[in-house]
Amino acid sequence: MARFIVRRTLYALVLLFIASVAIFYGMRVAPGDVADVMSNPLNSVYSAQNLRQKLGLDKPLPVQYVTYMGHLLSGNPGSSLVTGKPIMATLTSAGGYTLKLALAATLLTYATAIPLGLLAAWKRNSVLDQGVMVLAVLGMGLPNFFLAILLIQLFAVKLRWLPIAGYETPQTIILPAVCLAAEAIAINLRVVRSSVLEELNRDYVRTLEAKGLPEGRILWLHVLRNASPPIIALAGVMLRTLLGYTLIVETIFRWPGLGYQLVNAVLQRDYPVAQTLALLLTLAVIVFNLLADLGQQWADPRVRHQAGAA
Amino acid sequence: MTDELQRSDALGSLVDGYRRARVSRREFLRRAGLLGLSIPAAASLLAAAGAVPAMAQQQPKPGGRFTIGYDRDFTKMDPVQSNWADPGYNALYEYTMIRDPKDGNPVPDLAESWQIAADNLTWTLKIRDGLKFQSGAPCTAANVVEDFNIFRDPKQGQNAIFWASVSDVSAGPGNTVVVKLSKPFAAFPETLATEYSMIYNNATRKAVGDQYGATKADGTGPFTLTQFSPGNQVLMTRWDGYAGSIVPFVTNKGKAYLDELRYVPILETAQRANEIETGTVDAVRNPGGQDVDRLKANPDLVVMEWPNPANFFLALDCANADLGFNDLRVRQAISHAIDREGIVKAIYFGHASATYGPIASNWKWYNPAVEQYNKFDPNLAKSLLDQAGWTVGSGGVREKNGKKLSWTNVNFGDQPFNAPIIEAITGMLKDVGVDMKSESLGLAQFVPARGATPPPPSFSQEWLWSSPMDVLIIFGKAIPSEAYNGNIAALNAAFDEWQSAATDAQLKAAAMQAQLIWAQQLPKIPVVTENAIYVNRKTVHGWQPSQTMLYPLYNDVWVEH
Numbered sequence: 057m058a059r060f061i062v063r064r065t066l067y068a069l070v071l072l073f074i075a076s077v078a079i080f081y082g083m084r085v086a087p088g089d090v091a092d093v094m095s096n097p098l099n100s101v102y103s104a105q106n107l108r109q110k111l112g113l114d115k116p117l118p119v120q121y122v123t124y125m126g127h128l129l130s131g132n133p134g135s136s137l138v139t140g141k142p143i144m145a146t147l148t149s150a151g152g153y154t155l156k157l158a159l160a161a162t163l164l165t166y167a168t169a170i171p172l173g174l175l176a177a178w179k180r181n182s183v184l185d186q187g188v189m190v191l192a193v194l195g196m197g198l199p200n201f202f203l204a205i206l207l208i209q210l211f212a213v214k215l216r217w218l219p220i221a222g223y224e225t226p227q228t229i230i231l232p233a234v235c236l237a238a239e240a241i242a243i244n245l246r247v248v249r250s251s252v253l254e255e256l257n258r259d260y261v262r263t264l265e266a267k268g269l270p271e272g273r274i275l276w277l278h279v280l281r282n283a284s285p286p287i288i289a290l291a292g293v294m295l296r297t298l299l300g301y302t303l304i305v306e307t308i309f310r311w312p313g314l315g316y317q318l319v320n321a322v323l324q325r326d327y328p329v330a331q332t333l334a335l336l337l338t339l340a341v342i343v344f345n346l347l348a349d350l351g352q353q354w355a356d357p358r359v360r361h362q363a364g365a366a
Numbered sequence: 367m368t369d370e371l372q373r374s375d376a377l378g379s380l381v382d383g384y385r386r387a388r389v390s391r392r393e394f395l396r397r398a399g400l401l402g403l404s405i406p407a408a409a410s411l412l413a414a415a416g417a418v419p420a421m422a423q424q425q426p427k428p429g430g431r432f433t434i435g436y437d438r439d440f441t442k443m444d445p446v447q448s449n450w451a452d453p454g455y456n457a458l459y460e461y462t463m464i465r466d467p468k469d470g471n472p473v474p475d476l477a478e479s480w481q482i483a484a485d486n487l488t489w490t491l492k493i494r495d496g497l498k499f500q501s502g503a504p505c506t507a508a509n510v511v512e513d514f515n516i517f518r519d520p521k522q523g524q525n526a527i528f529w530a531s532v533s534d535v536s537a538g539p540g541n542t543v544v545v546k547l548s549k550p551f552a553a554f555p556e557t558l559a560t561e562y563s564m565i566y567n568n569a570t571r572k573a574v575g576d577q578y579g580a581t582k583a584d585g586t587g588p589f590t591l592t593q594f595s596p597g598n599q600v601l602m603t604r605w606d607g608y609a610g611s612i613v614p615f616v617t618n619k620g621k622a623y624l625d626e627l628r629y630v631p632i633l634e635t636a637q638r639a640n641e642i643e644t645g646t647v648d649a650v651r652n653p654g655g656q657d658v659d660r661l662k663a664n665p666d667l668v669v670m671e672w673p674n675p676a677n678f679f680l681a682l683d684c685a686n687a688d689l690g691f692n693d694l695r696v697r698q699a700i701s702h703a704i705d706r707e708g709i710v711k712a713i714y715f716g717h718a719s720a721t722y723g724p725i726a727s728n729w730k731w732y733n734p735a736v737e738q739y740n741k742f743d744p745n746l747a748k749s750l751l752d753q754a755g756w757t758v759g760s761g762g763v764r765e766k767n768g769k770k771l772s773w774t775n776v777n778f779g780d781q782p783f784n785a786p787i788i789e790a791i792t793g794m795l796k797d798v799g800v801d802m803k804s805e806s807l808g809l810a811q812f813v814p815a816r817g818a819t820p821p822p823p824s825f826s827q828e829w830l831w832s833s834p835m836d837v838l839i840i841f842g843k844a845i846p847s848e849a850y851n852g853n854i855a856a857l858n859a860a861f862d863e864w865q866s867a868a869t870d871a872q873l874k875a876a877a878m879q880a881q882l883i884w885a886q887q888l889p890k891i892p893v894v895t896e897n898a899i900y901v902n903r904k905t906v907h908g909w910q911p912s913q914t915m916l917y918p919l920y921n922d923v924w925v926e927h
Contacts, residue, residue, distance in 0.1 A: 086810070086811075087810070087811045087814060087815070088808075088809075088810030088811045088812075088813060088814045089810065090810070092809065092810055092813035092814055093449060093809050093810050093813070094447065094448070094449050095449065095524075095813070106521040106522070107447070135576055135577055135580070136580070136596075137576075138441075138442070138449070139440070139441070139442050139579075139580050139594070139596050140442050140444075140576050140577040140578065140579055140580035140581070141577070141580040141581070141594060141595070141596065142577065142580075142581070146595075149595060149598065150595075150597070150598070205636070208637075208640060212640065212644065213640055213643070213644065216644065219644075219646065220637070220640050220641055220644050220646050221632070221637060221640075221641055221646060222630070222646060306597075307633050307634055308634045308637065310630060310631070310632060310637070312595065312597050312598035312599075316597050317596075317597055320439065320596075320597065323808050323809075323810065324809070324810060325810045
């Protein structure tokens with residue numbers, strides 16, 4: 057296990073380096089630069105050129121890369137070129153909100169998908185099973201911006217049960233979390249259901265039933281554990297999807313997270329912000345996939361054994 | 367729509383607001399005055415409005431927070447370097463002179479008075495005594511001189527192009543600023559009464575560096591910057607050291623009533639109406655056009671609406687002979703093919719104005735003679751193209767000498783309505799045999815695309831600025847080049863007359879002439895001007911957006927709490 061973690065850590069560092077170069081270069085070759093964004097249309101040509109010089113954008117790209125990485129590794133990624141706001145301040149405030157929303161969406165996903173998927177599989181072809189499958193189809197079929205509008209109109213505007221937008225009270229996280237989690241719930245519902253169905257056909261389940269164990273215990277203690285590897289494997293992939301949707305959810309609900317900051321930074325060619333956030337996202341995906349792999353090893357001794365042999 | 371009709375519309379809204387008990391008697395008289403009514407006339411109108419529910423004369427209540435939903439994300443609060451000016455500028459900073467909402471004429475702000483020499487080549491501005499910046503540092507003529515010299519430096523100032531007539535700025539005796547001009551410049555107040563000429567403390571700006579306007583701002587305005595978080599909020603706190611205002615149309619001459627100002631970006635258009643209706647915000651700017659009528663019918667809300675100092679235009683490269691854009695008939699044909707009223711109805715739900723000249727009709731020197739040009743007339747468009755030698759070829763696209771009248775337009779996609787407008791225009795042009803495709807680009811791509819060599823055959827965007835003639839001069843000459851804009855001698859002469867005018871009468875004459883020539887010669891084709899729509903809950907008082915300024919002041923604002 058230790059060897060596995062060390063190997064994966066080294067692998068992560070190499071990945072991060074490649075990602076940093078790709079992100080840096082990708083931002084620079086995109087048409088236009090930050091001086092074009094910052095320059096008011098009424099500006100003189102000279103002030104835009106002066107700005108480029110001031111921001112060091114006239115230096116060779118490798119020099120700019122080394123300068124940026126130097127700042128980043130020293131713990132100070134600098135400030136936004138467009139707004140002047142220190143990037144660490146943005147990370148601290150917006151990062152906190154993104155984490156809250158992602159955690160809420162993740163909890164909601166598994167708190168909904170696992171019990172419902174389990175029950176749907178257990179009561180296969182029942183009304184409950186059919187209902188759960190309809191829910192899954194809706195969750196996958198409805199675009200989340202459309203779902204957001206529906207939820208806002210119903211719960212915030214008509215019924216006034218929930219706040220319409222913002223982040224000031226605990227209730228403000230509910231609608232954005234539901235929107236963000238909808239597709240993940242739907243996908244996980246189907247994966248849980250099919251994975252559990254596979255396990256339910258196995259001999260050990262019949263043996264446990266014959267031994268007189270209660271249904272609930274069989275399902276939750278034995279079947280679920282054995283059905284979990286694909287669910288855990290999916291978790292690593294779901295993170296990317298979740299983070300990808302945060303922009304839409306953050307914009308509609310005025311949730312001040314990092315998704316909006318990242319996309320806005322890319323569109324405005326705010327190089328240090330875009331590069332830092334993109335690297336952070338890459339790191340998050342790497343770490344999460346590592347955790348998912350570790351989780352699989354815990355859940356499935358065969359995988360653990362194979363990893364040990366390797 | 368003429369100026370009179372606009373005023374009548376605004377008065378109608380005011381009377382309606384009074385009848386619905388959304389506007390108090392005192393507020394009615396104040397706003398009627400801002401719309402140009404004398405007190406006796408306003409009182410007569412009030413009496414004629416009939417019996418209204420008793421509404422106690424409310425006294426401003428200090429304290430509370432005013433939350434404003436803004437229709438874009440925030441830019442740095444820095445008058446020297448930012449890509450846009452936010453409403454927060456009016457809370458943090460002050461102008462040397464400011465436009466009176468009644469007539470657009472300059473009135474004192476930080477400059478309590480000004481003298482113009484007999485030769486019209488020297489302006490002496492008397493700066494108010496006893497002013498301070500929010501940091502506590504004094505604000506004197508020397509600070510204003512320092513700021514002016516930065517504003518007019520082409521390497522630094524965003525509006526430097528408008529200071530071209532200024533040859534020297536220095537401090538004079540008695541806390542005055544002496545501005546020397548190379549030629550008469552009666553339009554100088556147009557330059558001073560903009561957000562990029564607001565007075566800030568340069569010593570603070572130098573000390574804070576690139577983070578100025580984000581972590582700290584230092585002006586003389588009634589609020590200080592507490593928090594700046596793009597995508598989240600901008601918070602400002604009342605500054606108790608504020609020297610007060612001498613602006614004539616500001617009632618509260620002391621410190622602000624509000625404890626806090628809070629701006630939140632509501633980027634999703636439909637959410638603006640939702641948030642103001644549910645009271646999540648106290649005021650909002652530019653709700654969706656489809657929501658405006660509903661908001662107007664809401665007894666808890668006050669809605670104000672008028673044409674923005676803005677215009678969406680299509681700019682054809684007047685030097686492009688391949689596509690015939692150098693031929694006025696072709697430009698006119700394209701203009702006649704555009705159904706502006708249709709765009710107003712379909713895209714803005716009626717909350718915009720068709721523009722046949724370059725400036726909206728509520729500007730003080732609007733020339734109504736432009737309205738006889740550029741009317742929607744597809745048959746005339748076809749006839750003009752035929753005359754110019756562009757005949758319908760294969761696929762319904764016009765051709766001349768084997769060249770199809772087909773090109774790709776570069777559209778500024780970041781402004782919300784630009785893409786649907788240009789799509790609508792594309793369809794309209796197709797009907798007359800013109801094949802224009804369009805590519806909508808974000809700002810970072812649009813700016814270099816617009817300024818590329820060779821330039822694009824056409825581009826489209828909206829301008830928004832409180833000094834319309836200054837914008838026309840930029841877009842009529844410099845952007846992207848004089849050749850692109852047709853080098854129209856008469857138009858350039860009108861611009862020169864504006865920039866060297868010695869009196870308001872000369873300014874007006876130059877402006878009227880410029881608009882007329884623009885409508886006739888079409889260096890750029892004007893299309894529509896969207897309305898500025900402001901909505902506030904009736905628990906908010908004293909918030910008075912104006913047609914002559916981009917954003918309102920906050921000195922008089924108070925909220926019921």
